[in-house]
Amino acid sequence: QAQLVESGGDLVQAGGSLRLSCTASGSSASITTMAWYRQAPGKQREWVADITIIGGAANYADSVKGRFTISRDNAKNTMSLQMNSLQPADTSVYYCKATDRWTGAEYWGQGTQVTVSS
Numbered sequence: 001q002a003q004l005v006e007s008g009g010d011l012v013q014a015g016g017s018l019r020l021s022c023t024a025s026g027s028s029a030s031i032t033t034m035a036w037y038r039q040a041p042g043k044q045r046e047w048v049a050d051i052t053i054i055g056g057a058a059n060y061a062d063s064v065k066g067r068f069t070i071s072r073d074n075a076k077n078t079m080s081l082q083m084n085s086l087q088p089a090d091t092s093v094y095y096c097k098a099t100d101r102w103t104g105a106e107y108w109g110q111g112t113q114v115t116v117s118s
Contacts, residue, residue: 001026001027001105001107002024002025002026002027002028002030002031002098002100002107003024003025003026003107004022004023004024004096004097004098004107004108004109005022005023005025005109005110006020006021006022006094006095006096006109006110006111006112007020007021007022007023007112008020008021008112009093009094009112009113009114009115010114010115011115011116011117012086012114012115012116012117013116013117014086014087014088014116014117014118015085015086016086016116017082017083017084017085017086018083018086018114019080019081019082019083020036020080020081020083020094020112020114021078021079021080021081022034022036022078022079022080022081022096022109023076023077023078024077024078024079024098025077027100028077028098030100030101030102030103031053031098031099031100031101032052032053032054032099032100032101033050033051033052033053033098033099034050034051034053034072034079034096034097034098034099035047035048035049035050035051035096035097035098035099036048036049036050036070036079036081036094036095036096036097037094037095037097038090038092038093038094038095038114039092039093039095039111040091040092040093045095046061047061048060048061048064048068048081048094049061049064049068049070049081050070051070051071051072051079053072053074056071056072058070058071063089064083064090067083067084067085067086068081068082068083068084069081069082069084070082079096081094083114086114086116087116088116088117088118089116090114090116091114091115091116092114093111093112093113093114094111094112094113094114095108095109095110095111096108096109097109
């Protein structure tokens with residue numbers, strides 16, 4: 001199994017930036033794709049962005065395209081999310097997810113809180 005730990009969440013003013021990180025350990029060598037999701041109070045968890053471990057192909061939700069950038073550092077088993085031009089609507093708990101290439105199993109981190117004040 002892989003274990004994921006997110007970090008970097010904070011309180012920031014609208015228009016500001018934050019960088020989230022997700023560090024994988026355990027059976028991280030079998031991960032094929034990593035992704036960021038977020039969940040605001042009273043709302044369903046939504047996909048934000050994902051990236052392939054091999055090749056680094058990235059995809060973004062329309063709501064964050066052009067503002068957020070996902071990246072990965074395979075040598076450090078980390079994935080990051082650079083968030084710029086943050087808006088109050090971005091306020092959520094952000095979760096990291098990893099998918100195993102052989103079993104399809106999904107692993108989740110515990111989440112990190114991002115709060116954007118207006």
